[in-house]
Amino acid sequence: MYSYSIRTLDELKEFLHRAMQLEHATIPPYMTALYSIKPGSNQAATQILRVIVVEEMLHLTIAANILNAVGGTPDLASPGFVVSYPTPLPDGETDFQVSIQAFSREALATFLKIERPAQRPHHLVGKGLIERKTSPHTIALGSHPRHENLHFYSIGEFYSTITEGIKYLEAEARRAGTTIFTGDTSRQITSEYYYSAGGELFPVTDLKSALEAIELIIEQGEGDGGGIYDDDEHELAHYYRFDELVKGRYYQKGNRPGHPTGPQLQVDWEGAYPLKANLKVAEIEDPELLEAATAFNTRYGEFLQLLTRAYNGEPRLLLEAVPIMFEFRNMILELIRNPLPNHPGMNGGPTYEIPGNIQAAGSRQAEVIA
Structure with a gap:
């Protein structure tokens, strides 16, 4: 049982907005690692990363469905939504930071931390939420006074708190003869607008569907109840897909976590372009690379605006989202295939500095810290 409980609808909406920000924060590092792989190399890693990027978009959309269901307003174009990497x-997990970097052992180690199961290390069991002091390099749930020093050990813990909050608030509403699920149902995104082999998109309209939606996110990320697959035993969870790459061997039915016994999996750790990690526009001196980086950031901002419209009553726009994500491949390749002047041995890369967003993110974070 966690020591923090969501007790107001406004708090729940803030947590759900943060859930959307969380799901999005995984997409740039996964997508960059995917497109950093050289043609003809690391076919298994390419397939694993491509599937996970699409499923993270699914999770982002599920979080938007839940927020819409309780009367919130998804906004991916708001100041501060896109984090500044490394982050x-x-x-609020504080023992690691996520970077924009090439496919590598270091990147995979971070990806395993992102998707780690909710079970804590032995020394943290029974301690509830971990309290911490906010630092200039740490994002916290800080806009509400009770959230200022909160962080969670895993994504699973974070969503468990949302689950308990939804249950509590809906029980309170029912005692008063109402419900928290008052959102416009026409804003719900279903599978007709977004196909993912890893899970079905269904409308969130009540307690049951909300809890099922959260369970899908958790299962696809870390596995079901300590297992390596989702609840249907069909799809390997993200954590164990990454673990396959680290261990160089596929999981198969009946395997225990951490002990894959399937066929060997070939990984070429030199088979990716050496892009400079966490590159910023201000570091790019070459005019052509600068133009390419700026064009990418502008297009990515347009992508987030499109998603915002899709989640706010124009669901058919989501049909354009996945094709745009794969359009990013060509834009990213323009950057990562070219050497970065004054950085020997390093190539360019996407910076994800969205116009009008990253700057606001920095000032907003400074306000929280102050």
Whole structure:
């Protein structure tokens, strides 16, 4: 049982907005690692990363469905929505930071931390939420006074708190003869607008569907109840897909976590372009690279605006989202295939500095710290 409980609808909406920010924060590092792989190399890693990027978009959309269901307003274009890399995850995990970097052992080690199961290390069991002091390099749930020093050990813990909050608030509403699920149902995104082999998109309209939606996110990330697959035993969870790459061997039915016994999996750790990690526009001196980086950031901002419209009553726009994500491949390749002047041995890369967003994110974070 966690020591923090959501007790107001406004708090729940803030947590759900942060859930959307959290799901989005994984997409740039996964997508960059995917497109950093050289053609003809690391076919298994390419397939694993491509599937996970699409499923993270699914999770982002599920979080938007839940927020819409309780009367919130999804906004991916708001100041501060896009984090500035390197960064802790938006749910406040503090023992690691997420970077924009090439496919590598270091990147995979971070990806395993992102998707780690909710079970804590032995020394943290029974301690509830971990309290901490906010630092200039740490994102916290800070806009509400009770959230200022909260962070969670894992994404699973974070969503468990949301689950308990939804249950509590809906029980309170029912005692008063109402419900928290008052959102416009026409804003719900279903599978007709977004196909993912890893899970079905269904409308969130009540307690049951909300809890099922959260369970899908958790299962796809870390596995079901300590297992390596989702609840249907069909799809390997993200954590164990990454673990396959680290261990160089596939999981198969009946395997225990951490002990894959399937066929060997070939990984070429030199088979990716050496892009400079966490590159910023201000570091790019070459005019052509600068133009390419700026064009990418502008297009990515347009992508987030499109998603915002899709989640706010124009669901058909989501049909354009996945094709745009794969359009990013060509834009990213323009950057990562070219050497970065004054950085020997390093190539360019996407910076994800969205116009009008990253700057606001920095000032907003400074306000929280102050």
